[in-house]
Amino acid sequence: MTRDTIAVFRRRPPEPTPAAGSVTTERVVAAPAVSVQSLSKTYESGFQALRRVSLEIRRGEIFALLGPNGAGKTTLIGIICGLVMPSEGSVAVNGYDILRDWRITRSLIGLVPQELATDTFETVSATVSFSRGLFGKPPNEAHIEQVLRDLSLWDKRNDKIQTLSGGMKRRLLIAKALAHEPDVLFLDEPTAGVDVELRRDMWALIRALRDRGVTIILTTHYIEEAEDMADRVGVIQRGQIVLVEETAELMRQLGRKALKLHLKTPLDEIPTALAHHQLELSADGMELTYTFTPEASDRSGVAHLLQDLSAAGIAFRDLHTEQSSLEDIFVDLVREQS
Amino acid sequence: MNFYGVRAIYGFEMARTWRTLFQSVVAPVVTTSLYFVVFGAAIGSQIDEIDGVSYGAFIVPGLIMLMVLTQSTTNAAFGIYFPKFTGTIYEVLSAPVSFYEVVMGYVGAAATKAVMLGLIILATASLFVPLQIAHPLWMLAFLILTATTFSLIGFIIGIWADNFEKLQFVPLLVITPLAFLGGTFYSIDMLPPVWQTVTLFNPVLYLVSGFRWSFYGIGDVSVAVSVLMILLFLALALAVVAWIFRTGYRLRS
The missing domain is CATH 3.30.70.1560 (Alpha-L RNA-binding motif)
Incomplete structure (x- = not known):
């Protein structure tokens, strides 16, 4: 193996061999973006947030996860992203196990949390560059600029985070999640507190990301958005997935x-x-x-x-x-x- | 090993230091100068030499230790507590950085800052009293080991604390008293025998004693004991950190 191929190997680990059963008549398809198998979570308080959830998210789709408050949406996202430890079951991202291959899966994922948790005194560009480094990527000014421009934050790049409005902070969180060029993007209630015009821009950006091959998983309370945006919809209720369907098919059937x-x-x-x-x-x-x-x-x-x-x-x-x-x-x- | 990740955390924490330059560097230097004026010049001139060292010079290693202990603990505790408080910790927990890399970033920055502070105070002290450093390399080694150990302890406190009161509790009500009673301002020979024995249970005594030895070749306990004790504290702190890593204590539910 030459030095170059080693470098390539390190940057992008080879596709894992798909398990038997994931073979279509046409060709061997790549592992799904996210594969959740019999996932359960019981918190120390005894609260069972997830009950044997199984779910597959296809690569390159926009998947909307709907459910009432406390249904388990954030717990499910938390486990996939490494914030919450699963009690039972397994999760694979692009075929890599989130516990065994955690370094790979976490570098593949970008997470935009529901809470507006941001630093206060740092500048916009510093915090986005920080995110890129944290996720193990070498500095790339051009990429950071692109992300900030896409999210209309470029003019604010030297401003302190505390001076930003709520909607800007929301976009900043998206910029941070995109700083390391993730394959899979989780958006937990991305449009909460964002005005109509910005929301439209945000959806345009999300569609553009999907067109670039990024898989998008979002939760939202604005169901019309899921209807407009999502390729497929999953409904979670009391820790169980009660329905997964193509949005168009769901509309047709129900x-x-x-x-x-x-x-x-x-x-x-x-x-x-x-x-x-x-x-x-x-x-x-x-x-x-x-x-x-x-x-x-x-x-x-x-x-x-x-x-x-x-x-x-x-x-x-x-x-x-x-x-x-x-x-x-x-x-x-x-x-x-x- | 996620080099960029460690560098990001370290850089983030160091940036916080520069941003809060006054509170992180200037304030401790002013405080220490006040100690020199009061204890060194005013009161110290009335006190006899201790083992051939003037009182003003005698307290320099103790004062540096006092500041290094409290600053490294407070800083490291705050460094990890604040992201927990604001919620930004989610990003570190979802990033491809191992817990040890997180520790390296946060503790490395807190220790760097404490060492820098110690050296600044040393330079300040040299303006007030004539200083000699008999074993400069040992001096640096003690400084770095102490700063690292207490930054680790501070990190543990920051993980454990779930409110600001707890965050302040250990640095203010445990470390500061121990530092004052650990021979910062006196040699334990000056104490009655019973209190000399009690003082031997104060871990800070060994740090101050060893550090003072590196300056003047004198100490309350032998330098070997000092080195062993500080390595023991380091090992204990690392063991607690390893336990936190294994259990996800207060970080991952």
């Missing part, structure tokens, strides 16, 4: 649509000719609501309803449709579980 028809003249009741449709009549008799799932729409369909309405001589002034949001789905799921 997202109900409602067609609302504003009638020209009020109805006393729903005519028998229309009884086989899922219809509801408002108390004043002026509005008919037709509920359907997008899947079923192909078969029973809005078209049939409209034909039947016309046949029954019911005229309407206006119509609009509403789609249930991920938030509605989430609330339904959590209610079902409890």
Whole structure:
């Protein structure tokens, strides 16, 4: 082995051999970005934060972890990042075990914590350079500049952290997490306390990171954001993963649509000719609501309803449709579980 | 070994020293100068020589030790406590640095600062009293070993403390009294026999005695005992640090 290949070897350890079973028909796929196996955590107080959680995060995806407060989101992230010791089970990052190969996995991960924990008297650029060094990377001024520019902090680089606003501190934490060029980025409630415009910029940055191949795992309370941003969604409830699904698929399966028809003249009741449709009549008799799932729409369909309405001589002034949001789905799921 | 990681922590801590230059360097120097004025010049002129050394010169090694002990403990304790307090410790815990590398960064910086402080006080003292250093290399060795040991102890205190009161408790109420009673301002020969025996249980006595020997070739206990004791304290501190590392005490739940 030449000196150069040794250097390369040290910088980037070889891909571990994938375990049997992770072989697709096409080719051997790389190990998932994060693989959680039967992970449990019981704190000293006796509180069981995680119960046999298993989860796979694919490389290069944006994964949104949703769940009510105290469901175990932060514990799960804490274990993967090395802040919390697991009680049982295992976690691998890019195929490396977080306990056995902790140096490798931790250098692969960037963490943006929920709390705005920042230094006070240091300057912005000093604290970001500190993060890079801490994670074992040699200084790289160009990279630090790029990260600070991406997060609109370049103008603030010589300012003390204590002079920054809450939203800037949040971005600073992201800059620190990106300082060592991580493969996997954890964002715990990244947009809490960030105004709308900045939030939009932040999402643009996160999408750009994903396009560069960074895997992103985030928790959020803004469910519309998860709906817009995430490739897949996982729901955690009382320490258990209750659902993992492609966001689009989840919306298709669980997202109900409602067609609302504003009638020209009020109805006393729903005519028998229309009884086989899922219809509801408002108390004043002026509005008919037709509920359907997008899947079923192909078969029973809005078209049939409209034909039947016309046949029954019911005229309407206006119509609009509403789609249930991920938030509605989430609330339904959590209610079902409890 | 994560060299850049250790360097980052060390650099961060040293930057804190420069930023708080007044409180970390100027204040101890002023305090020590006051001791020289009061004990060395004013009161010292009324006190006989001790083993052929003027009282003003006699207290120099003790005063340096007093400052090194309290400053290294306080500094190292604060250095690791503050990130725990503000929450920024998350970053160190999630970084690819081992606990020993973390210790090297924090304790190395606290010890560096204490050694620098000791040397500055030494230079200040030389303005007030005629000084001789019989064994300069031993002097440095005692200084560095003591600074390292008490920085480790301070680090342990900083990990253990979960409020500011606990953080202050050991440096103010344990180390300072022990340093005052450990022969900083007197030779234990001046004490009644019972108190001489009691003083032998004060660990600081061995540090001051050894350090004073490196200056004037005299000590309350033999220099070999001093060296052994300081190595024992270092070993004890390292054992506690190893235990913290194994259990994740107060760091990882």
